[in-house]
Amino acid sequence: MSIIFNGHYRMKHRTWITEALRLHFEEHLPRVVAGRRLGVPKSTVCSMFVRFRRAGLSWP
Secondary structure (H helix, E strand, C coil): CEEEECCCEEEEHHHHHHHHHHHHHCCCCCHHHHHHHHCCCHHHHHHHHHHHHHCCCCCC
């Protein structure tokens, strides 16, 4: 399933999640900045990180 953000950015759903996590944990970017780079709305990125933390997952 592909998702279109800002009417022009096309990315697989799981791809943007993985990339947002990578930008945050490996490149030490703030969550909102990582989302902005990917064209993902702030609220979507923040809720994804909340779910990630609540699930008790860790970044490899």
